[in-house]
Amino acid sequence: MEKKSLQNIGEYTNSVKIFVKQKAQLPIDVQLFLAFGVKEPRPGEIGAEVGQILSGVLEAHQTKAIVSLGEREKINLFALRNAGASISMWLNQFHKTTSILHISSIENLNDPDMLGALFEGLFLGSYTFSKRKTGGRKAKEINIYLDTSLEAQKVQSILEHARILTEAVNLARDWAHEPANIINPVSLSEWVQVLAQKNGLHCKIFDETALSEMQAGGILSVGQGSKTLPRLIVLEYPGTPPTQMTKPVVLVGKAITFDTGGYSLKDTTNIQNMKYDKSGGIVVAAVLQAAATLQIKKPVVGIIAAAENMISPQAYRPDDIITTLSGKTIEIISTDAEGRLVLADALTYAQQNYTPEAIIDLATLTGGVVVALGRLRAGLMSNSDTLASALTVSGDRTAERLWRLPLDDEYFHQIEGDDADLRNSGGREASSIIGGMFLKQFVADQIPWAHIDIAGVAASDKPSPLGPKGATGFGVRLLTDFLERI
Numbered sequence: 001m002e003k004k005s006l007q008n009i010g011e012y013t014n015s016v017k018i019f020v021k022q023k024a025q026l027p028i029d030v031q032l033f034l035a036f037g038v039k040e041p042r043p044g045e046i047g048a049e050v051g052q053i054l055s056g057v058l059e060a061h062q063t064k065a066i067v068s069l070g071e072r073e074k075i076n077l078f079a080l081r082n083a084g085a086s087i088s089m090w091l092n093q094f095h096k097t098t099s100i101l102h103i104s105s106i107e108n109l110n111d112p113d114m115l116g117a118l119f120e121g122l123f124l125g126s127y128t129f130s131k132r133k134t135g136g137r138k139a140k141e142i143n144i145y146l147d148t149s150l151e152a153q154k155v156q157s158i159l160e161h162a163r164i165l166t167e168a169v170n171l172a173r174d175w176a177h178e179p180a181n182i183i184n185p186v187s188l189s190e191w192v193q194v195l196a197q198k199n200g201l202h203c204k205i206f207d208e209t210a211l212s213e214m215q216a217g218g219i220l221s222v223g224q225g226s227k228t229l230p231r232l233i234v235l236e237y238p239g240t241p242p243t244q245m246t247k248p249v250v251l252v253g254k255a256i257t258f259d260t261g262g263y264s265l266k267d268t269t270n271i272q273n274m275k276y277d278k279s280g281g282i283v284v285a286a287v288l289q290a291a292a293t294l295q296i297k298k299p300v301v302g303i304i305a306a307a308e309n310m311i312s313p314q315a316y317r318p319d320d321i322i323t324t325l326s327g328k329t330i331e332i333i334s335t336d337a338e339g340r341l342v343l344a345d346a347l348t349y350a351q352q353n354y355t356p357e358a359i360i361d362l363a364t365l366t367g368g369v370v371v372a373l374g375r376l377r378a379g380l381m382s383n384s385d386t387l388a389s390a391l392t393v394s395g396d397r398t399a400e401r402l403w404r405l406p407l408d409d410e411y412f413h414q415i416e417g418d419d420a421d422l423r424n425s426g427g428r429e430a431s432s433i434i435g436g437m438f439l440k441q442f443v444a445d446q447i448p449w450a451h452i453d454i455a456g457v458a459a460s461d462k463p464s465p466l467g468p469k470g471a472t473g474f475g476v477r478l479l480t481d482f483l484e485r486i
Contacts, residue, residue, distance in 0.1 A: 012171035016088055016126040016142045018119065018159055021152040024145040029096040030055075030063040032087060032144075034105045036075070037068035050079045051086030051465065063096070069105070077117040078399050080106070082465040084121020091142050092126060102147040112158050113397075115150075119162035120477070124466045127170050129177045164293045165480055169473035172286035176279045176459070176471035180258035183278065184228040185306035188255060192233050192285050192304065199292040206232040216325040216349070218341035221332075223307035225262060225315025230307035230342070232349065233281075235288045239299035247357035248299040249483060250350045251288075254339045254363035255281025255306040262309050262335030263317055270367075276471060277339070279458035280362040281306060283475040290480045298357075298483050303350055305342035309335070321420045325349060326442055329420035337425040339365050340438045347442040347449075358387055358448040360482075361439065362475050363455075368431030370456035377403045378457050378474065381436030384448035391450055391482055400478035402452065411437045 037048040046054050046068045055065040067087055070079045091099060106114055126142060148155060175183065175191070183191070189205045196203035208229040211220050216232065223230030233255075239246060255278040260266060266274070281304035288302040316322070320332040325345040343361055350359055369379040378395075380402040382388040388404055395402040414426030414434050422441060426434040436451045443449040457474040464472070 036072040080117040081121040085125025088125030123166035168286040168290035172473035173471040189231040202236040204234040216345040218324040218345040221316040226308035226310040233304040235302035240295035250356040252361040253281035253284030264334040264336040276459040305346040331420040333425040366432040369453040379453035382450040387448040394481040398477040
């Protein structure tokens, strides 16, 4: 890939600009007011649906808009975030480029997190993926001037945190949207290298030769059917201030840049949108960017296992027996259960090369988690109650919610191998749990570990309160919040 095409990689700039204690540039298109709604509004009153907007024309063709925060007694971070997103979507829809946002109704809540959630929503709601459309990618800039009595420096600090965090989320959305003819394992490694350079991260790339020397048979087997061979990508953030004394948190992400299912071929319905099968790895890269820019104290390592699961004479097959980096052997039942194979090698690499305080892996691993939890929560499996609890709290705070699933020892029998140590599939029963149980075999019992199955939440086929259909960036805010709080 030419250097010129890489110069803007590793960046996402929000189209919404928010200004604190600055004089608004005339003309003002709209005056925005936040208000608590009522269940049964009378004419001129705002309803209780969060994000509902009631507008009218003032003098000089200026618009006044009232934005509902929902019922006062139900106000929470979720409502503020969604209300902020509704404002951005409304401004964009009606081409309002300059506005004043009056936030007096929430100033007496005296909760910085509430204001931060509002800012996050304003930034997230403005996202669109249009860079591949004729005419270019640049969204129209929206300028919002805050009318607030709060201390400017305090508000600016909260605003800056929200900006950094949401630019990481929107970067993850952007990269996840890219199709396989744009992002493959090799180009992804190049993009991540640029991201690392821009954010002061140390980056190591292991190509197919290095992976072969390491005997990383899991990721190599999955990727050997593609002309674009696999990559193991490692990002290191040393913490602020940098330290070698503190154990890092290691984040591991699955990045299957396209998943045909291999010889266990997906049907025409399920093969669509398999570009999103790289979402776990993309989120890991975005979290490392956020950690570095926010100067999080905790050192963090990100490991991205990137491969393309294709059909060819070189592709791996059902009945193959492969040897992973750990030395454990796996009998291939389904070539469409490939994510756990690349993650097995990445988890092993993490333990061979670091002394993790905790390992968290993120993957679009199973369709079973969609059946179990739908598209509202991600599945969480863990060998540590403490780690699972902390992640659940962060999930609730960020509205990237989790639901813990069991990992009883008896589930192992479904993946106990006949001709090898393990089978890579245990059938349809408890399939999401079996995916987690498989990964558990590659983590030492004494290391706190969590597996987050984001198959149901990494992308949406319809618009959500926080943005358009497509990639969601699920996990960036969750994991960043977790890292800031441990």
